[in-house]
Structure formats: C-alpha cells, structure tokens
Amino acid sequence: MAQVIERLMMDHDLGLVLLAGAICVVGAIATMNLSVRVRGGRRKALRLVFVAFCAGATVWSTHFVAMLAYLTNVPMTYELGLTTLSFVAGTVLIGIGFGVAIHGQGGRSAGLLGGAILGAGVVVLHYVGMAAVRLPGILSYQPALAVVSVAVSLGLGSLALGGMFGRHPGGAKSVGILLMVGMILSLHFTAMGAANVVHGVALGGATNGISRAGLAIAVAVVSLLILAFGLAGAILDKKFSHRRATEADRFRTLADGAFEGLVVHRAGTILDANAAARHLFGPSDTLAGASVRGWFEETDQAGADRFLAGAGDETLEVELRGSEGTSFPAEVSRRRILASDGAEAELLAIRDLTSRKESEARIVHLALHDPLTDLPNRRFFLEMAEKAISEVYRTGDRVAFLTVGMDNFKAINDIHGHSAGDALLRATGERIRATLRDGDFCARMGGDEFAILQTRVTSVTETLALAGRLLDALRDPVRLPGGDVAASGSIGAAFFPEDGHRMDGLLRNALTAMHRAKADGKATLRFFEADMDAALVGRRILESGLGRALSEGRFFLEYQPIVESRGRKAVAFEALVRWRDPELGLVTPAEFVPIAEETGLIVPIGEFVVREAIRAAASWPESLRVAINLSAVQFRQRGLVAVVRQALEEYGVPGHRVELEVTETLLVENRQAAVRTLRELKGLGMRISMDDFGTGYSSLSYLQSFPFDKIKIDQSFVADLAQNDQNAAIVRAILALGKSLRMKVVAEGVETMQQADLLEDFGCDELQGFLLARPMAASEIASYLARQEPARPTLVAVSAA
Numbered sequence: 001m002a003q004v005i006e007r008l009m010m011d012h013d014l015g016l017v018l019l020a021g022a023i024c025v026v027g028a029i030a031t032m033n034l035s036v037r038v039r040g041g042r043r044k045a046l047r048l049v050f051v052a053f054c055a056g057a058t059v060w061s062t063h064f065v066a067m068l069a070y071l072t073n074v075p076m077t078y079e080l081g082l083t084t085l086s087f088v089a090g091t092v093l094i095g096i097g098f099g100v101a102i103h104g105q106g107g108r109s110a111g112l113l114g115g116a117i118l119g120a121g122v123v124v125l126h127y128v129g130m131a132a133v134r135l136p137g138i139l140s141y142q143p144a145l146a147v148v149s150v151a152v153s154l155g156l157g158s159l160a161l162g163g164m165f166g167r168h169p170g171g172a173k174s175v176g177i178l179l180m181v182g183m184i185l186s187l188h189f190t191a192m193g194a195a196n197v198v199h200g201v202a203l204g205g206a207t208n209g210i211s212r213a214g215l216a217i218a219v220a221v222v223s224l225l226i227l228a229f230g231l232a233g234a235i236l237d238k239k240f241s242h243r244r245a246t247e248a249d250r251f252r253t254l255a256d257g258a259f260e261g262l263v264v265h266r267a268g269t270i271l272d273a274n275a276a277a278r279h280l281f282g283p284s285d286t287l288a289g290a291s292v293r294g295w296f297e298e299t300d301q302a303g304a305d306r307f308l309a310g311a312g313d314e315t316l317e318v319e320l321r322g323s324e325g326t327s328f329p330a331e332v333s334r335r336r337i338l339a340s341d342g343a344e345a346e347l348l349a350i351r352d353l354t355s356r357k358e359s360e361a362r363i364v365h366l367a368l369h370d371p372l373t374d375l376p377n378r379r380f381f382l383e384m385a386e387k388a389i390s391e392v393y394r395t396g397d398r399v400a401f402l403t404v405g406m407d408n409f410k411a412i413n414d415i416h417g418h419s420a421g422d423a424l425l426r427a428t429g430e431r432i433r434a435t436l437r438d439g440d441f442c443a444r445m446g447g448d449e450f451a452i453l454q455t456r457v458t459s460v461t462e463t464l465a466l467a468g469r470l471l472d473a474l475r476d477p478v479r480l481p482g483g484d485v486a487a488s489g490s491i492g493a494a495f496f497p498e499d500g501h502r503m504d505g506l507l508r509n510a511l512t513a514m515h516r517a518k519a520d521g522k523a524t525l526r527f528f529e530a531d532m533d534a535a536l537v538g539r540r541i542l543e544s545g546l547g548r549a550l551s552e553g554r555f556f557l558e559y560q561p562i563v564e565s566r567g568r569k570a571v572a573f574e575a576l577v578r579w580r581d582p583e584l585g586l587v588t589p590a591e592f593v594p595i596a597e598e599t600g601l602i603v604p605i606g607e608f609v610v611r612e613a614i615r616a617a618a619s620w621p622e623s624l625r626v627a628i629n630l631s632a633v634q635f636r637q638r639g640l641v642a643v644v645r646q647a648l649e650e651y652g653v654p655g656h657r658v659e660l661e662v663t664e665t666l667l668v669e670n671r672q673a674a675v676r677t678l679r680e681l682k683g684l685g686m687r688i689s690m691d692d693f694g695t696g697y698s699s700l701s702y703l704q705s706f707p708f709d710k711i712k713i714d715q716s717f718v719a720d721l722a723q724n725d726q727n728a729a730i731v732r733a734i735l736a737l738g739k740s741l742r743m744k745v746v747a748e749g750v751e752t753m754q755q756a757d758l759l760e761d762f763g764c765d766e767l768q769g770f771l772l773a774r775p776m777a778a779s780e781i782a783s784y785l786a787r788q789e790p791a792r793p794t795l796v797a798v799s800a801a
C-alpha cells in the first residue's frame with residue numbers, strides 16, 4: 001500500500017489525478033442512475049447498452065486521464081487497435097455484469113456475480129488499455145500486487161451491485177456509486193502501483209499510435225459524453241421519481257378505494273393500512289407500529305400465530321376485533337410482497353363478512369320460517385321433531401305433538417277478506433308462541449294449522465295444561481282493523497312413542513285428533529285414539545271428491561213434501577241435495593254439507609240447489625211452494641240475493657212460491673248483515689223459515705230479531721213426543737210462541753200416526769216426515785200428487801216406506 005501511495009505521489013500529476021477522480025465520480029453517478037431505471041423500464045436491452053456504455057466510458061476515461069497524469073515526462077503513445085479493444089471488451093463485460101445483476105434482481109447471488117463480472121470488465125479495460133501503451137522502456141508487473149488489484153476490483157464490484165440488486169437491496173444507490181468509484185480508482189492505482197517501467201529500453205513508438213494530445217482530445221470528448229449521460233440521468237431520475245410519486249399516489253388512491261381492508265405488516269408490526277382497514281381498526285396513527293395480533297380474539301391467538309407465520313398465499317375465516325372492541329366475522333388473505341422500502345413484507349387483505357353472514361343467516365331463517373307469522377315452518381318443525389324423538393330414546397320421556405286448527409278461519413277470510421285472515425293468523429301465531437314454555441317448539445304447518453312440539457313430557461297432565469292454556473289464549477276475540485272477531489281453535493294431540501314411532505304417522509294422528517275435536521264442537525282438545533283414523537280417512541276422501549263432483553255434475557235434488565196437518569195435503573216440497581259418486585255411491589248431505597261449508601264449496605253447491613229447485617217448482621201446480629235450505633256460509637257471499645232473484649226471473653216463479661230455510665247459526669255470527677240479507681230476500685216475496693228450532697242456541701232473541709214466517713220444530717223433539725213429557729211440553733211451548741209471534745209452525749221427522757195426530761191436536765200447522773212421504777225424485781212428484789188426490793196421505797206413506 002505504501003508503495004502504491006508513494007508511486008501515486010511521485011509519478012503523478014496531482015491535478016490530473018483529481019480530474020480522473022471527478023470523471024470517475026460523475027460517471028459512476030450517471031451509470032448507477034441509469035442502471036436503476038433498467039429494472040423498472042420496458043426497453044430493458046437498450047437501457048442496458050446505455051448503462052454498459054456509460055460505465056465503460058467512465059472507466060475508460062478515468063483510466064486515460066489517470067494515464068495522462070502518469071509519468072508526464074515520459075513520451076507515451078497508444079496503440080489504436082488495443083486501445084479500442086480495451087474499450088469494447090471492457091464495455092461488453094461491464095454490460096454483461098449489469099445485465100446479470102439486474103436480471104436476477106432480488107436473488108441472493110445474481111448481484112454478487114454481476115458485480116464480479118463488472119469488476120472483471122474494469123480489469124480487462126485497464127490491463128488491455130495498459131497493453132496498448134507504447135513508451136521508451138519495459139513495462140512489467142509485480143504479480144502479487146496485480147492479483148490484489150484484480151481481487152479488489154471483483155470484490156468491490158460484487159459489493160456494489162450485490163447491494164443494489166441483491167436479495168436485501170438497501171436501496172443504497174449512493175453506496176453503490178461510492179463502491180463503484182472505489183472499485184475503479186483502487187483498481188487503477190493498485191494496478192499502476194504494480195507496474196514497473198524499466199527506462200532506456202527502446203520499444204519504439206507505435207506506428208499508428210495515438211499521441212498524448214490525441215488522447216487528451218479523446219478523453220475530453222468521452223468525458224463530455226459521460227457528463228451528458230449524467231445530466232440526462234439526473235433529469236430522467238427527477239422525472240422518474242416524480243412519476244414514481246404520482247404512481248404511488250395512484251396506488252394509494254386505488255388501495256383506499258378498495259372495499260377490502262389492506263394492511264402491510266412485517267412480523268406482525270403494521271407498516272401501512274388503506275382506508276377500509278382504518279375504518280375497521282382505527283386511524284393510521286394508532287395503527288402504524290401496532291401489532292396485527294391484537295385484532296384476533298384471544299381464543300384465536302394460536303390460529304392467528306400459525307396463520308401469520310405461514311408462507312405463501314392463504315385465506316383464513318376468523319372473528320376479528322374492530323376499533324370499537326366489537327368483534328366481526330372476517331376473511332383474511334395473506335400474500336408476500338415487496339414493501340415500499342424494498343424489503344419483504346406481508347400484505348393482509350381483510351374482508352368484513354358481517355353483511356354476508358347476515359344475509360346467509362337471513363336465507364337460513366327464510367328457509368326455516370313462515371313469512372307471514374315468522375314462526376318456524378313445517379320443515380323446521382319436522383327437523384326439530386326428529387331431534388326430539390331421537391333424544392327421547394336416551395331419556396325415556398315422552399314427546400307430545402299438538403296440532404292446532406282455527407275453527408272459523410275460512411269464514412273470517414270469506415267475510416272480512418284476505419288481509420283480515422292474514423292478521424288473524426299472525427295474531428294466532430303470537431298467542432301460541434306466548435303460551436309456550438322452555439323446550440316447547442311451535443310452527444305454522446300451512447293454512448290455518450299450527451303444530452306444537454312438547455318435549456320432556458313425563459305426564460299427560462303437562463300436555464293437558466299446555467292445551468288448556470292454548471285453548472284459553474285462542475278463545476279471546478281477535479282485534480282486526482274492521483272490528484273484533486270471535487276466534488277459537490281446536491287441538492289434537494298424539495304422543496311419541498304411544499301413538500306412533502314415525503314423524504309422519506304421529507303428525508297425521510295429531511291431525512286426526514284435531515279434526516275429531518272440531519267435529520265434537522270445536523274449541524276443544526282431543527287425544528288421538530286408534531279408531532279415529534277410519535272416520536278421518538273417510539272425511540279426507542269426501543273432501544277431495546267434493547270439488548270434482550261439482551264440475552262433473554254429480555249433485556241432484558230430491559223433494560220431500562210438507563203437508564197441512566188438517567187435510568194432509570201437500571202444500572210444499574223441501575229440496576234436499578244429494579251427491580251420487582261413481583266410487584262412493586250415494587253420499588248424504590249430513591255427511592258432505594258440513595265439509596262443503598268448511599271448504600266454502602257450499603256456495604257454488606247452494607247456487608246449484610237454488611236454481612235447480614226453482615226450475616223444478618216452475619213445472620208444479622201454482623199452489624205448491626218449494627222450500628230451499630240455505631247455509632249460513634252462503635249468506636257471507638254477496639251474490640246470494642242476486643242468484644235467487646235471477647233464478648226467479650229466469651224460470652218465471654213468483655217469490656211467494658219459495659220458502660227459504662235457515663238455522664239459528666246464521667244469526668249467531670254477524671246478525672246485522674244476515675238480517676239485512678233476509679230482509680232483501682223477503683222483499684222478493686219469499687217466506688223465511690227457522691229450521692231445526694229448539695236445538696243449538698234456541699235463544700228467543702234470535703227469533704225476535706227477524707220476522708220469520710215459519711218455525712220448523714226439530715225432529716229430535718218429534719221423535720219421542722209420545723214417550724217424553726218434557727219434549728211434548730217443549731213442542732207445545734214452541735207452538736204457543738209461534739202463535740204469539742204469528743208464525744206458522746211445522747213439525748219435521750214425523751214417522752208415526754201417533755205423532756202426526758198429537759201434533760195436529762197441539763195445533764201444529766204443517767207436518768213433514770217419512771210417515772207422509774220420503775224425499776223423492778223430481779220425476780216422481782207428478783204421480784205422488786195424482787195418488788194423493790182424493791186418497792189419505794197415510795197410504796202413500798206406507799207404500800213409500
């Protein structure tokens with residue numbers, strides 16, 4: 001080293017040495033500035049050539065200015081071929097060196113290798129350039145020092161490019177520049193220190209050599225070129241860094257616009273976060289430097305650590321704690337990236353799953369609940385029931401299945417409209433829900449049917465208590481926008497395991513019991529019994545056949561005479577509907593009318609009866625009336641009066657030839673509307689009879705609420721009239737009542753002469769019954785009337801019986 005410095009001081013012109021150093025520094029700056037742009041640029045190869053050229057020119061002119069500074073008293077020339085070769089070969093090697101480093105950017109060894117090649121290029125440039133020197137003397141090298149010069153060049157080159165493009169780029173361009181300057185200068189002067197010139201031996205000037213002056217000019221030109229490169233590099237650098245800033249801005253905008261929270265962290269420590277992440281976890285000043293671990297719930301810490309420590313892309317669904325301490329479901333994805341400081345970091349993308357989870361929950365809720373009442377639906381009920389049953393196998397308790405059917409839903413729906421029906425269902429659902437205890441489960445099964453699952457039943461009394469609460473709750477009038485309506489429900493119950501082992505069977509049995517409860521007067525509870533089944537199956541068959549029967553025209557009428565008690569001559573015929581089914585045979589109205597009333601089919605069936613009966617009456621003698629039974633359900637229909645009026649007009653039958661038979665139930669519900677309709681009908685000239693009088697409600701007030709023309713004493717009083725004094729008393733009372741109200745009284749179900757005579761004695765106006773005639777086909781009426789003419793009706797009754 002001392003030798004090198006000594007040589008430097010002794011053999012060199014200091015001014016020119018400083019100039020060489022300046023050229024070297026400027027060139028290194030220009031080179032490195034250009035080189036960092038190669039990695040970001042598109043036209044990589046062209047930029048690489050520029051870098052190589054700039055670096056080559058730097059080394060070359062540094063070398064030659066330093067040579068100018070060397071041994072100024074020795075006349076030196078340069079051999080042109082070798083001089084050119086030194087530049088070209090050196091530049092190519094330097095280019096390769098940069099190329100390797102830049103191409104393998106980020107790798108462990110590419111920077112080091114590329115740097116070594118760069119160093120080799122500098123070595124070649126120097127030593128080949130030295131070989132071109134022609135001077136009066138012999139040039140030789142001290143081998144040790146020469147080796148040192150080569151090693152230093154390769155080493156510093158490696159450090160320079162390794163630092164700038166290696167695995168852990170420090171971003172240290174300035175360090176790279178310093179190392180490059182150090183490399184060039186130390187090589188040159190160490191190599192020069194290794195050189196020995198033995199003076200006096202004439203080697204002869206080069207024939208086509210470059211003179212000192214020529215060299216000076218060449219160096220000046222190349223130096224200017226380097227300066228130009230440096231300047232261009234600086235300008236580009238500025239533009240580039242501006243572009244980088246705007247690009248960074250753009251990325252920031254983009255990141256902030258992202259819906260996902262984006263967070264860059266290194267080993268758990270937060271470096272950067274976008275707007276969405278700040279929204280989730282708090283403002284940047286609390287985020288920067290904090291740990292992402294704090295976001296994970298304590299219970300998830302182990303999983304969080306595993307996730308954060310993992311390599312490669314991965315996604316995790318976890319509960320995270322937000323800025324307000326509330327936790328939310330999130331999906332976290334992880335990816336390795338290069339952070340803005342150039343070092344590796346990890347990007348976390350955090351998606352808040354709250355709304356997705358909410359909509360998932362909503363979908364599940366919708367799938368398992370009835371939208372109208374928000375009660376669980378049939379599917380949910382069956383799931384819960386299966387679960388309850390499987391539990392019973394362990395505990396040995398019982399499970400009760402209760403089905404609740406509303407008693408008057410159809411009627412309310414018909415009279416008040418669908419929105420009232422919906423309100424009724426909602427109110428019922430709420431009432432049922434309110435009566436349940438822990439462990440009970442209720443659902444709307446469809447229509448006006450609800451079901452309840454009572455688990456852990458140890459005694460039937462528990463089910464009785466629940467049913468009692470339910471019946472009470474359902475009996476309260478329901479408040480509807482149009483006013484209060486009376487409501488009630490019937491309940492059927494079946495037990496697991498006694499009444500079935502399978503869900504469908506149990507549910508069907510509970511339904512059977514519920515229908516039995518309805519048949520037994522409604523608003524009550526029935527437990528399932530095995531023999532209920534048959535009746536119910538029959539009912540189901542009727543239900544499904546009834547609708548078809550209407551469209552297939554399977555209904556027809558029979559007529560039963562009503563006679564004067566005195567002369568026993570027919571004054572009217574009561575129309576009685578019949579259903580003849582190809583499979584079921586003849587079905588009586590007692591069987592199907594109640595079902596038709598429940599399903600609403602009584603309305604079209606009743607319309608058929610009205611038209612058919614009036615059409616038949618048109619062909620009878622003028623003196624004979626036709627009696628038509630009307631169900632209360634038909635009165636809920638607006639069109640009833642119009643239907644009757646139209647039939648009268650169409651068949652030319654005057655109103656006074658028609659009697660309409662109604663029962664008290666008509667007046668029990670919605671009396672005012674019923675009375676209005678009755679008035680309209682009466683206004684058409686028709687008579688109105690109170691049918692089945694004495695049964696049911698039998699409240700005098702019903703009789704007084706409308707001026708009926710006739711009272712029909714129910715056949716149950718007539719049946720044992722002769723044997724039962726109490727019934728005889730009732731019949732006489734009814735007769736007295738009719739007299740005082742100026743209503744005709746007729747007795748039905750007269751089967752014996754004794755009954756007929758008694759009734760006649762009591763003062764009953766008219767009689768009807770098998771004794772007088774059974775219901776007959778329309779076609780039989782003419783011969784019946786003919787036979788009746790002078791003959792006593794009793795004979796007819798005998799022949800008909």
Ligand code: C2E
Nearest residue numbers: 576577588589590609629630631749750751768769770771
């Ligand atoms: P209801 O209006 O009381 O009709 C009288 C019922 O008693 C008829 O039964 C008739 O056949 C029967 N009957 C007549 N005389 C005697 C007798 O001496 N002894 C006995 N044991 N029974 C007798 P039916 O035809 O089976 O009708 C049953 C009920 O069905 C009727 O009772 C009525 O409430 C209803 N119904 C019949 N036809 C119609 C109709 O067209 N519309 C409506 N809404 N209901 C009808």
Ligand code: CA
Nearest residue numbers: 574629661691
């Ligand atoms: Ca009747």
Ligand code: CA
Nearest residue numbers: 691692712748
């Ligand atoms: Ca009757």
